[in-house]
Amino acid sequence: MRKYTSYLILFHAVMFAYILMNGCSAERAPAPEPVSHAERTEWPSFRGSPEMSGVSPVDFRAEPRLAWTYEAGAAVSATAAISGDRVYVATEGGFLTALQVADGKEIWTFEAGASITASPCVIADTILVGDGHGMFYAVGLDGAERWRFETEAQITSSATPGPGNTVLVGSYDHRLYALDVATGEMKWTFETKAQVHCSPCVADGMVFIAGCDGRVRSIDAVTGLPQHEIDADSNFSAGPAWIGGMLYVGSMTGEYLEIDGSTGQMRKLPLEDAGPAYAQAAVSEDTVIFATRGRRVAALDRQQGTVRWTYRTRDRVDSSPVIAGQAVLVGSMDGQLHAIHLATGEYLWGFDAGAAISASPAIGGGHLVIGAADGAVYAFKAPPIPAK
Numbered sequence: 001m002r003k004y005t006s007y008l009i010l011f012h013a014v015m016f017a018y019i020l021m022n023g024c025s026a027e028r029a030p031a032p033e034p035v036s037h038a039e040r041t042e043w044p045s046f047r048g049s050p051e052m053s054g055v056s057p058v059d060f061r062a063e064p065r066l067a068w069t070y071e072a073g074a075a076v077s078a079t080a081a082i083s084g085d086r087v088y089v090a091t092e093g094g095f096l097t098a099l100q101v102a103d104g105k106e107i108w109t110f111e112a113g114a115s116i117t118a119s120p121c122v123i124a125d126t127i128l129v130g131d132g133h134g135m136f137y138a139v140g141l142d143g144a145e146r147w148r149f150e151t152e153a154q155i156t157s158s159a160t161p162g163p164g165n166t167v168l169v170g171s172y173d174h175r176l177y178a179l180d181v182a183t184g185e186m187k188w189t190f191e192t193k194a195q196v197h198c199s200p201c202v203a204d205g206m207v208f209i210a211g212c213d214g215r216v217r218s219i220d221a222v223t224g225l226p227q228h229e230i231d232a233d234s235n236f237s238a239g240p241a242w243i244g245g246m247l248y249v250g251s252m253t254g255e256y257l258e259i260d261g262s263t264g265q266m267r268k269l270p271l272e273d274a275g276p277a278y279a280q281a282a283v284s285e286d287t288v289i290f291a292t293r294g295r296r297v298a299a300l301d302r303q304q305g306t307v308r309w310t311y312r313t314r315d316r317v318d319s320s321p322v323i324a325g326q327a328v329l330v331g332s333m334d335g336q337l338h339a340i341h342l343a344t345g346e347y348l349w350g351f352d353a354g355a356a357i358s359a360s361p362a363i364g365g366g367h368l369v370i371g372a373a374d375g376a377v378y379a380f381k382a383p384p385i386p387a388k
Contacts, residue, residue: 043082043364046119046158047280047320050202052241054282054289056363059325060339063349064380067367068104072097076371078129079158079320082364083122089369089377090116090129098127098143101365104379108143119158119199119360121167123181128167130155136169136177138184147184151177158199160207163221168207170196176209178224188224192217198239199280201247204261210236210249216259216266228264232257238320243283246302250277250290258288258305269305271298279360280320282328287342291317291330297338299328299345309345313338320360324368331357331370337378353378 047054074093081088092115098107114132130136134151157170172195178187194213201208207219218227234251247259256269275294282289288300293316299308319331328340333356339348355374368380
């Protein structure tokens, strides 16, 4: 028995040495090749989610391949929506168009009554968008109108999904509306003291808006009743972005704020001389990205509130930035789509659209889609995951 045990110990020792020498096995499977990840992610509304975070898990550090271009026939300042195998594009010519995300082939076109600068919002099988005459449309997957709701002034606010199959949208008639997605019935309305330009941010059962009247408001998303109203002594075009109970928003007077969504407590962030903010912030667990009309993109540490880096463009930035893996993607009026390293602020790659870009990137279906002022819509295939 002892002799058998000795042989067994010797056998295992030899095998262990063989494994160490040969790297675990003689027929070890090769390491998998990097592949584009999160292929089936979607971007159903302006910032990708009701919280307005502007974050995608698809990593765009590596320069992507241009997959297709679509000529929309009029300026595209609205961010595309991507749902399933389709991308929805709105134009200042007043058209909402459905394209195949894989190849850019046109499926249908819906004609609104006026220019569209608000981004489409997809909720289940309904596409929702407002126009410059204040009409808010619900369109089916077949391109047919389901219903319309008339406000009293233009709509630049991109709609946001709300609780209980509602959609939330602001109007220049000073009101925020909650409408039933299926019927267009108004569930509630909230009146402010100036036009509601921004897109509503929805989180924790609340709606957050920043207004042209200088106030940041929190409103119950179910009842429409106000909760907090903060006088920021500023003027806002961008709405707030929410993460972890905190709101982040930049103003047209060049102030950048962090606001507690529950208490309304406000902190001014030390982003000096950056210029006005028309674009909405992008927020992740540890980073806030602001883009400004002062030709800057800046990254701030969420915990410390300190500036990590700033990146300069050649013209103002009205495009809201997107955090895409370890890259920051943003368009500029300089005609470039800029890709910036999230950690360092270093230039990664760029694309020259040849016309101003005020639309924001949308990432879904394995593609990045963005439009330009000359009516061109570009789609880039998501690249392989970069080597670490």
